[in-house]
Amino acid sequence: MPTIARWFIRTSLIAFVAALLVGIAQAAPQAPAAVVAVGPVYVHLLVVGWITQMIFGVAYWMFPKSLKDAPRGSDSLAIASYVCLNVGLLLRVLGEPVHTLHPTAGLGWTLVLSALLQWLGGMAFVVNTWARVKER
């Protein structure tokens, strides 16, 4: 299994555990407002951090090889996808509860940057994977 695939898969496992811990915290009686405010964060840790990232790692590892020189597409694009997706998700995890509770704190930029980075991470994966969806 290539290194970047291991990064994707191990990080997805961390996101999985983190999501479920957030879920427990939200379901706890008298959960503090800051925890309740991370509702969308719980869902995105599961769907983006866990499921999507696990798919990215397994697809990078197992999809048919494309070219002899670059059998798994561009390594740089794969690394860019990993970094953008995870930095973007982390910014959301940290920034969204603060922005929800204190909209005037001036941290809205973290969410805009998070949106841009996650989008770039997704697009990098699509571009890098497209040519590997082939017969053999």
Added chain:
Amino acid sequence: MPRASRWFIRASLVYLALGFTLGALLLCNKVVALTPALTRLLPAHIEFLLVGWVIQLVMGVATWILPRFGVPRSAYGSGTAVWVAFVALNAGVWLAATGPIAAGRLGGLLSLFGRLAEAVAAVVFAANIWARVRASGLSPM
């Protein structure tokens, strides 16, 4: 990878791009307030990513990778059934995604028919792939 799998997987990549784009706009909209109408695209964002991306990718990979035991391509199951599942799933995604945007009675009908189409896709897909879920080296059950 068979042709049907390539269609499932490429379609799933398109939905990933669409879903992430809508998600990025929705997240920015929380800060910059681009337009209030964007919030009506939340159901489409969810539909594209859960059904269009994740579920469709799983269907494509399953069609490709479940056991065939070295027999010819017919072992992928009925070609017709795979395509019925593909068309029904994608029609369902668009109907279910546009229903909440249309709102009212029409929106309700679109959502209902979207869910029905997705259910048809699930039943046809499951029936078609059922026989391929078996231990390696065993004859079909």
